[in-house]
Amino acid sequence: MGRFWTILFLLTPILGVGVFVLAPGYQHWLPKLTSVEGASIDHLFYLILGMTGIVFVATELTLAWCVFKYDAKRRTEPVKYTHGEGKIELLWTVMTGLALVFLVLYQDSTGAIGFSSFIHQGLWEKRTSTEKPFEVEVIGRRFEWRTKYPGPDGKFDTEDDLHDVNDLHVPVNREVLVHLKSQDVIHSFFLPNLRVKQDAVPGMTIPVPFTPSQEGSFDVVCAELCGWGHYIMKGRLTVQNDAELKAFMDKLQASQEAVQ
Amino acid sequence: MKRFLRSLVSHSGLLATVGVALAVAGCERTEPPLFRLNFEGVDRSTVSRDVEQQLVDVLDGFFGQPNKPYVVPESETGLDLAKVALASGPTYADSLVVVQKYKGEKDETPEVRVLAGPKLRDDAESLVIDDYDFGETTIKKADVIGQHKQAGLYRQHCAHCHGTTGDGDGPTAAMLNPYPRDFRKGMFKFVSGKTGAQPTREDLHRTLNEGITGTAMPSFRLLPKEELDALVEYVIYLSMRGQNETFFRDALVDDPKAFEPQQPGDDVFGYIMDEGIFDVSGWERAESQGAITPAPRPEMPLEESIAKGRELYLDKRLNCVGCHGQTGLGDGLGKANYDVWNEGKLEHASWYTLPIQDLPPRNLRSGVYRGGRRPVDLYRRIYSGINPSKMPAFSAVFQGKEHEIWHLVDYVRAMPFETTDVPGAPAQTPAPDQSHSPEGERPKKGG
Numbered sequence: 001m002g003r004f005w006t007i008l009f010l011l012t013p014i015l016g017v018g019v020f021v022l023a024p025g026y027q028h029w030l031p032k033l034t035s036v037e038g039a040s041i042d043h044l045f046y047l048i049l050g051m052t053g054i055v056f057v058a059t060e061l062t063l064a065w066c067v068f069k070y071d072a073k074r075r076t077e078p079v080k081y082t083h084g085e086g087k088i089e090l091l092w093t094v095m096t097g098l099a100l101v102f103l104v105l106y107q108d109s110t111g112a113i114g115f116s117s118f119i120h121q122g123l124w125e126k127r128t129s130t131e132k133p134f135e136v137e138v139i140g141r142r143f144e145w146r147t148k149y150p151g152p153d154g155k156f157d158t159e160d161d162l163h164d165v166n167d168l169h170v171p172v173n174r175e176v177l178v179h180l181k182s183q184d185v186i187h188s189f190f191l192p193n194l195r196v197k198q199d200a201v202p203g204m205t206i207p208v209p210f211t212p213s214q215e216g217s218f219d220v221v222c223a224e225l226c227g228w229g230h231y232i233m234k235g236r237l238t239v240q241n242d243a244e245l246k247a248f249m250d251k252l253q254a255s256q257e258a259v260q
Numbered sequence: 261m262k263r264f265l266r267s268l269v270s271h272s273g274l275l276a277t278v279g280v281a282l283a284v285a286g287c288e289r290t291e292p293p294l295f296r297l298n299f300e301g302v303d304r305s306t307v308s309r310d311v312e313q314q315l316v317d318v319l320d321g322f323f324g325q326p327n328k329p330y331v332v333p334e335s336e337t338g339l340d341l342a343k344v345a346l347a348s349g350p351t352y353a354d355s356l357v358v359v360q361k362y363k364g365e366k367d368e369t370p371e372v373r374v375l376a377g378p379k380l381r382d383d384a385e386s387l388v389i390d391d392y393d394f395g396e397t398t399i400k401k402a403d404v405i406g407q408h409k410q411a412g413l414y415r416q417h418c419a420h421c422h423g424t425t426g427d428g429d430g431p432t433a434a435m436l437n438p439y440p441r442d443f444r445k446g447m448f449k450f451v452s453g454k455t456g457a458q459p460t461r462e463d464l465h466r467t468l469n470e471g472i473t474g475t476a477m478p479s480f481r482l483l484p485k486e487e488l489d490a491l492v493e494y495v496i497y498l499s500m501r502g503q504n505e506t507f508f509r510d511a512l513v514d515d516p517k518a519f520e521p522q523q524p525g526d527d528v529f530g531y532i533m534d535e536g537i538f539d540v541s542g543w544e545r546a547e548s549q550g551a552i553t554p555a556p557r558p559e560m561p562l563e564e565s566i567a568k569g570r571e572l573y574l575d576k577r578l579n580c581v582g583c584h585g586q587t588g589l590g591d592g593l594g595k596a597n598y599d600v601w602n603e604g605k606l607e608h609a610s611w612y613t614l615p616i617q618d619l620p621p622r623n624l625r626s627g628v629y630r631g632g633r634r635p636v637d638l639y640r641r642i643y644s645g646i647n648p649s650k651m652p653a654f655s656a657v658f659q660g661k662e663h664e665i666w667h668l669v670d671y672v673r674a675m676p677f678e679t680t681d682v683p684g685a686p687a688q689t690p691a692p693d694q695s696h697s698p699e700g701e702r703p704k705k706g707g
Contacts, residue, residue, distance in 0.1 A: 141473075141478070142476065142478065143478040144471055144478040144479045146473070158677070159673070159674065159677055163633060165470060165471055165479040165481065166479050166481045166482055167481065228420055228432055229478055232417065232478060232480065233478070234482060235482070236482060255634065256633065256634055257634070257635060258634045258635065258636050259554060259557050259634075259635050259636050259639070259666075260553075260554065260636060
């Protein structure tokens with residue numbers, strides 16, 4: 001009996017680690033990374049995965065060892081009662097606390113997450129580059145993403161703003177600054193490939209900077225349940241070179257000025 | 261190990277019970293939904309059961325039911341049944357929405373075209389279809405032509421607001437302002453044709469692609485083209501059904517025996533067609549006439565055109581200010597106003613589940629244009645009006661000088677950027693930020 005339970009408990013860390021080893025081969029892993037800032041998010045992910053992985057395996061092995069060692073069949077001495085082990089408890093509490101403090105300090109140093117009310121806002125505030133980013137306003141609305149480009153004059157809320165829906169076009173290898181808004185409820189602007197996820201909060205304009213590193217078409221999804229149509233609240237992010245982007249903007253402007 | 265297996269066996273009864281319970285819960289069958297009858301404006305207590313049944317039967321014959329849509333081929337509705345089938349039926353259903361096509365006479369082996377339903381399994385020998393004429397029928401797989409698509413698009417994307425019947429009374433409708441469109445009147449706000457025209461397929465596509473800002477209608481742009489085609493077709497199907505339901509109902513309420521055969525062998529279908537009770541001509545006209553052609557846009561600097569537009573806006577004869585207000589804030593109207601759908605229910609408001617909603621004139625300064633922000637969209641709204649709402653058509657007023665509508669369009673587009681300090685006075689802010697970026701100017705007017 002004791003042996004069976006030991007094997008069963010041992011299977012948990014083996015299968016658990018096995019799933020993570022096999023998953024990337026079966027395409028059940030992070031989507032392809034296509035932004036510059038995303039690398040530090042991935043780095044943090046792997047770091048935390050490693051730390052929790054080690055603790056997970058160690059805990060499960062200890063459990064299996066205990067099941068094996070204290071099997072009632074082979075242990076005949078009476079049960080001992082204990083009121084806890086103060087030193088050990090203190091040790092593992094402090095260790096866990098230190099690990100968390102390390103993560104907080106470390107993630108700030110990687111620049112992935114700032115000490116700010118919003119992750120991406122923190123990034124924007126700590127930015128050192130003075131180059132003007134490509135700006136676009138994204139407005140979450142049940143159940144679509146409305147986009148607004150500043151148009152030729154480079155300013156929002158003027159007559160030449162360009163409006164579109166569910167179709168976000170940005171340049172490649174240039175910093176993009178999304179001014180994120182919501183018209184009704186809380187949405188979450190999620191670009192899985194670019195490792196960007198930010199809540200859109202009604203009444204706030206939240207800066208979301210990122211730098212796409214690859215051309216292509218990627219998903220924009222809502223990651224906050226916002227109502228019945230949450231599933232349809234998806235858009236398309238198209239990362240283009242400057243010439244293609246200009247062609248798109250010209251086309252958008254032409255269709256917006258259509259008189260026939 | 262043995263003991264573990266024994267304990268598993270002793271609990272197998274419990275496990276089996278849970279398994280059976282899950283299986284039963286998953287297989288619960290519900291009655292297929294039916295189209296709801298429309299008795300708007302008619303006291304239902306005066307309509308006899310017999311008349312109701314006749315109405316159901318006739319409508320069923322012409323249009324079928326949500327799970328089994330049908331279009332009488334001879335009725336020349338122009339509807340593509342393959343598209344209608346793709347949009348109808350339950351979402352992810354395991355029953356098939358089906359239409360059969362026959363090669364030759366009915367007693368020959370039918371050539372079956374399954375229009376929509378779940379994917380046909382590779383190992384399936386035969387197919388059980390829910391046929392309109394014959395009920396449940398088993399067909400050999402070899403006789404089935406082509407692979408069909410997943411059905412139920414309308415119920416997946418639209419029905420929770422617009423309702424299974426297309427009556428704008430879906431479960432979420434009560435939370436929305438304005439209410440979702442009731443397709444049954446055959447009236448649509450954003451059309452490209454003449455005043456009162458029905459929308460073309462392109463108009464409906466535009467609404468699905470762009471959504472309607474300022475309302476709860478989202479954009480469905482990322483759906484594949486064939487799915488959008490199917491939804492457009494289904495909206496027209498529901499609308500045709502709703503309109504003809506009213507025609508049939510009125511004929512029956514006038515004369516309960518209207519559809520009864522005078523002599524044995526008389527054909528009710530032929531009677532309805534011959535008498536012209538069945539009518540889908542509006543939809544044919546919309547497609548054949550297409551969009552109105554706007555007058556050529558006058559060559560003129562934008563500022564000048566906006567100034568002219570402002571004059572027209574404040575003009576007593578056009579009376580834009582009567583509804584939209586002196587400053588365009590939509591505050592010109594002192595009394596409640598209703599669109600066609602709500603107005604029809606005013607008399608017996610208590611009969612309806614949704615409270616009557618009033619219709620405020622549009623705030624022209626919000627920068628939200630429900631029917632589209634392109635100049636041509638605004639031109640159409642002014643030229644043809646918005647038929648189901650209180651926005652009148654100005655085509656008669658501008659008869660012979662249609663190009664002046666463009667001034668009004670320019671002014672309406674400039675309004676969100678105009679100051680409201682002095683109502684009706686020329687704008688005090690001539691776009692200061694354009695001076696240092698020459699490419700920032702709007703394209704010059706023309707054509």
